[in-house]
Amino acid sequence: MINILIADDHPVVREGIKQIIAKSKDMTVTAEASNGQEVIEKICKYNFDVIILDIAMPGRDGFEVIKELKRMKPKIAILVLSIYPEDQIGIRVLENGASGYLNKESAPSELINAIIKIHNGRKYISSNLVESLASRVMISKKPLLHENLSNREYQILCLIASGKDPKEIADRLSISIKSVRTYRERIHQKLMVKNDVELTHYAIQNKII
Numbered sequence: 001m002i003n004i005l006i007a008d009d010h011p012v013v014r015e016g017i018k019q020i021i022a023k024s025k026d027m028t029v030t031a032e033a034s035n036g037q038e039v040i041e042k043i044c045k046y047n048f049d050v051i052i053l054d055i056a057m058p059g060r061d062g063f064e065v066i067k068e069l070k071r072m073k074p075k076i077a078i079l080v081l082s083i084y085p086e087d088q089i090g091i092r093v094l095e096n097g098a099s100g101y102l103n104k105e106s107a108p109s110e111l112i113n114a115i116i117k118i119h120n121g122r123k124y125i126s127s128n129l130v131e132s133l134a135s136r137v138m139i140s141k142k143p144l145l146h147e148n149l150s151n152r153e154y155q156i157l158c159l160i161a162s163g164k165d166p167k168e169i170a171d172r173l174s175i176s177i178k179s180v181r182t183y184r185e186r187i188h189q190k191l192m193v194k195n196d197v198e199l200t201h202y203a204i205q206n207k208i209i
Helices: 011-022 036-045 062-072 086-095 108-119 127-138 151-161 166-173 177-191 196-205
Strands: 002-007 027-033 050-053 077-082 100-103
Touching: 002 011, 002 036, 002 108, 011 027, 011 108, 027 036, 036 050, 036 062, 050 062, 050 108, 062 077, 062 086, 062 151, 077 086, 077 108, 086 100, 086 151, 100 108, 151 166, 151 177, 151 196, 166 177, 177 196
Parallel strands: 002 027, 002 050, 050 077, 077 100
Antiparallel strands: none
């Protein structure tokens, strides 16, 4: 039996994932978490085979959570399930230690297949991400500007481009508004944009949102 922890800040999403998993006799959801800190606390108390993790939960940075989980339990399989496009954030989560990445719009059968694959010690990469990785290998080109952003900067870029204001971002990530504005200034500089309108336009052009 594959014991699974679901980590997502939306109860409806967790319930939907549980219903999908309940149809498989070889796996079960043994715990849930709504933020990164809860994930860390529960992994200290219980043993899980697979963690299904939303990268954009409130509080601790999702990339930091992945690194911490792999430090604590190197063999644990982490499947990141998120709304962001595979070719934009999938590579980042794999580089940070995740076993696979799946977009929330994927078919239920794909989720089951991904869980089985990473539980067997393999990586799960969707066809979209395979194409993106192949393009990187086959085409010699300069890195895109947003590829030079830190994980936290990239996360804030996505939130700004999605229409969130500094207070909303600060509340979601449990950081100060001043920190959000500092990150935003760095992002503007790295992307060579003058304001959030240009930043959003850049995000749309590069299929970040």
